[in-house]
Amino acid sequence: MGVLMMKKTILGLIVMLLLCVSFVAADGDLDMTLTSSSLSGNPSDSVTFELTLTNGGAATINTIGITSTSLISGVNTITAPTIASVTGLANGTSTTQTYSITIPSTPAGTYVGSVTATDADNVANTDTLSYSVVVNSQDAFTLSTANLDFEEVAGRSGNEDFTITNTGSTTLTSFTITLVSADAEDEAGKIEDEDDDEITFTFAGTPTTLAPGASATVSAQAEIDEDIDFGEDYSGTITVAATGVGSVSNTMATDVTVLADICEEGKQGNSYDISIENPDSGDDYNPGDTVQIEVDIDNDDNKELETKVEVILYNLNEGKSEETVKSDEFDLNDDDSETIELELDIPSDLDEDDTYYLYVKVYESGNENDNCDYERVAIDIEREEHDVLIESVDVSPTSGLTCGEGFTMTVEVENAGTEDEDNVYIELYDSDLDILVYSDEFDLGDYNDNDNDYRFVYTFNVPTDLDAGNYYVEAKVYFDGTYDSELFLVAVDACGNEGSSGSTDSGEDSLRITLDSNIEAMQGDTLTIPLVIENEGSSDISLDIEVSDITWANLDGLEYLKSLGADETTHAYIYLELEEGVYGKHDLVVTINDEQKIVSLDFGDEPVETSGFDFGELNWLWIVIDIVLILVALALLVGLAMKK
Numbered sequence: 001m002g003v004l005m006m007k008k009t010i011l012g013l014i015v016m017l018l019l020c021v022s023f024v025a026a027d028g029d030l031d032m033t034l035t036s037s038s039l040s041g042n043p044s045d046s047v048t049f050e051l052t053l054t055n056g057g058a059a060t061i062n063t064i065g066i067t068s069t070s071l072i073s074g075v076n077t078i079t080a081p082t083i084a085s086v087t088g089l090a091n092g093t094s095t096t097q098t099y100s101i102t103i104p105s106t107p108a109g110t111y112v113g114s115v116t117a118t119d120a121d122n123v124a125n126t127d128t129l130s131y132s133v134v135v136n137s138q139d140a141f142t143l144s145t146a147n148l149d150f151e152e153v154a155g156r157s158g159n160e161d162f163t164i165t166n167t168g169s170t171t172l173t174s175f176t177i178t179l180v181s182a183d184a185e186d187e188a189g190k191i192e193d194e195d196d197d198e199i200t201f202t203f204a205g206t207p208t209t210l211a212p213g214a215s216a217t218v219s220a221q222a223e224i225d226e227d228i229d230f231g232e233d234y235s236g237t238i239t240v241a242a243t244g245v246g247s248v249s250n251t252m253a254t255d256v257t258v259l260a261d262i263c264e265e266g267k268q269g270n271s272y273d274i275s276i277e278n279p280d281s282g283d284d285y286n287p288g289d290t291v292q293i294e295v296d297i298d299n300d301d302n303k304e305l306e307t308k309v310e311v312i313l314y315n316l317n318e319g320k321s322e323e324t325v326k327s328d329e330f331d332l333n334d335d336d337s338e339t340i341e342l343e344l345d346i347p348s349d350l351d352e353d354d355t356y357y358l359y360v361k362v363y364e365s366g367n368e369n370d371n372c373d374y375e376r377v378a379i380d381i382e383r384e385e386h387d388v389l390i391e392s393v394d395v396s397p398t399s400g401l402t403c404g405e406g407f408t409m410t411v412e413v414e415n416a417g418t419e420d421e422d423n424v425y426i427e428l429y430d431s432d433l434d435i436l437v438y439s440d441e442f443d444l445g446d447y448n449d450n451d452n453d454y455r456f457v458y459t460f461n462v463p464t465d466l467d468a469g470n471y472y473v474e475a476k477v478y479f480d481g482t483y484d485s486e487l488f489l490v491a492v493d494a495c496g497n498e499g500s501s502g503s504t505d506s507g508e509d510s511l512r513i514t515l516d517s518n519i520e521a522m523q524g525d526t527l528t529i530p531l532v533i534e535n536e537g538s539s540d541i542s543l544d545i546e547v548s549d550i551t552w553a554n555l556d557g558l559e560y561l562k563s564l565g566a567d568e569t570t571h572a573y574i575y576l577e578l579e580e581g582v583y584g585k586h587d588l589v590v591t592i593n594d595e596q597k598i599v600s601l602d603f604g605d606e607p608v609e610t611s612g613f614d615f616g617e618l619n620w621l622w623i624v625i626d627i628v629l630i631l632v633a634l635a636l637l638v639g640l641a642m643k644k
Contacts, residue, residue, distance in 0.1 A: 029056035030064065032117045032127040040134035043105045043169050043212070047133060053086055053117055054094040061089045063120040066097065071111035071133055078104060078111045078133060086117075101133060105213040108137040108169040139244030140168030141210070148220060148238060148254040153261045154319075155226030162252070164207065165215040170244035172210045177203040177218065179254065181236030191234050191256065197225040199234055199256055210242070220254075228258055230319025231355065260314045260321070262359050263372035271305060272362045273298035274375045277339075279358065284380045287348040287416040287447070288389035288484075290571075291379070292559070293325075295340050295360050299332045305371065307332045309340045310361040313347075314376075317354040322347055328565060329365050341561050343570075348389055348416045348447070352381045383447065386480040387417035388424060391453070393475050393488040403495035406461045409488075413477045415444035415452040421479045426456045430473040433490065434463060444479075468495045472514045472532050487514070487532050487571070510537025511564075513592050527553075529574040529599060533592070535564040541593075545572060548589035552582045 035050035055061050064086040071078040083099040112132045119125035144163035152158030166172055179201045181191040191199040200223045207216035234256035241249035278294040285291060293311050309327040325344045332338055357376045364371035394410045401407055409428060415421055426439040437458055445451040472487040512534040535541050541564050547555050553576040560572035588599040
């Protein structure tokens with residue numbers, strides 16, 4: 001009996017619990033409406049729906065989850081949107097949620113889906129609505145680039161790819177691709193130079209049909225005549241057209257740069273990875289400047305390569321090399337790298353309006369046809385108004401000089417500036433040879449003038465008491481308050497004394513440094529101190545140059561190669577910015593590979609200030625006295641007149 005009563009009690013409790021749940025469910029009615037159940041647009045358009053949720057029950061709904069199905073039209077689908085959930089919707093209140101759908105590139109039609117709101121605490125409390133998106137009919141496609149650029153050597157073909165993507169809602173057919181250029185007299189598919197040499201374009205992979213959302217890759221080929229002119233801007237317009245419901249087209253520009261034929265057979269192989277560390281693209285240089293070139297080379301091959309580096313200054317307008325410098329051959333092990341430093345002199349006769357590139361060519365010695373690569377960097381040539389250069393210095397005879405023997409020094413200078421120069425003169429100086437000589441003054445026309453150069457010839461006898469050795473004479477050309485300078489070698493082979501006057505051993509048996517130990521300087525000047533460094537040994541030497549702390553000038557820079565090959569000679573330069581108010585003699589300590597060299601500089605005597613009146617002060621004094629005397633005389637005259 002007790003058990004029976006317990007069962008009845010439990011059953012009653014279950015019934016009451018079910019009634020309570022039923023009451024709560026009935027008390028939390030959830031209703032959902034859409035401001036508009038159907039919207040339309042074109043592919044890439046965004047349509048936004050407004051969804052209103054109303055709690056018609058007697059209690060707050062804690063969380064409402066909102067989901068949507070994908071929208072379907074036949075076999076085509078628009079992905080379901082993400083709709084944020086709602087929290088804390090009080091009884092008798094409403095809230096509005098918005099959600100957006102970006103229409104993809106899909107066939108035109110009506111796409112139907114549904115949205116459902118559900119009480120997270122009572123899944124039976126839910127509401128579902130149907131809605132649709134109408135995708136309008138639209139013909140549209142895009143091109144992967146707005147500019148299709150070609151860089152290729154004359155006589156070869158260049159290839160560049162681009163992609164066509166159908167971004168509309170209709171299937172596109174009947175694709176055509178054409179190129180038109182004003183340089184080809186309206187002949188489609190070609191660009192011509194002034195001599196009617198052609199660049200001919202063809203297109204492979206043109207699609208026949210393209211469904212909405214689909215893409216196709218087209219390969220464009222530009223075949224360049226071997227006689228095409230360099231330095232021209234070869235450009236045209238590529239038009240891609242197709243048919244859908246109607247017709248649609250897009251355009252892109254194309255530019256062709258005709259490259260120099262750097263490698264004999266064009267770029268070959270993939271063994272070298274080239275990185276130009278210096279100069280940077282767009283660096284400015286003056287005619288006559290020396291470009292310091294630094295390039296890193298990696299061997300990506302699985303074998304050792306006998307490698308050479310060649311740097312070419314190329315004039316794109318003229319289609320020719322203006323200057324070239326080469327490295328010695330060196331072994332580059334597999335998976336190894338090497339840093340190469342070279343110097344290239346900028347010729348003085350370059351046209352600053354032309355376009356110049358430095359090509360760094362790296363190739364396998366004796367196997368260039370199979371292994372050759374290059375990189376390039378653009379540089380700008382700019383002319384100064386005033387810029388006179390020492391073009392060359394020659395010594396005759398070049399060797400075998402003995403004490404008492406005569407030799408001739410010939411200095412050629414050229415005006416690389418845009419202005420005429422007056423009162424130019426040349427100085428030759430070396431203290432050991434006891435040379436200090438000046439040319440007559442002369443005038444030079446600007447760089448474009450036929451009369452822009454001058455030659456100075458001086459004959460001199462080697463002193464009879466000189467030690468045998470190498471001597472470096474400094475040539476300077478003075479113009480417009482400044483100068484250009486260059487050191488040149490005079491080798492004395494046999495004299496009564498044996499030695500090395502005019503040069504200093506650095507502490508390493510093979511390294512020899514020469515510099516002018518007595519340089520005249522003026523306050524406020526920017527002073528250049530040139531050095532000549534010779535490696536007389538049979539192996540490479542690393543160079544390290546330092547200038548000790550100075551208070552009377554600012555170190556403006558050091559310019560030198562970090563490594564000097566066997567039996568090579570290089571120039572190094574120390575740049576100083578001199579302070580104002582510095583007088584007398586000062587020493588500059590230059591340390592080269594731990595060997596110190598002293599450079600003596602003389603800034604002249606400090607001017608002496610005079611005391612007492614100068615002429616200017618006396619003149620003012622007499623003026624004042626004269627005025628006083630005149631005033632006294634006028635007063636006397638006035639007095640006499642009044643007495644009368």
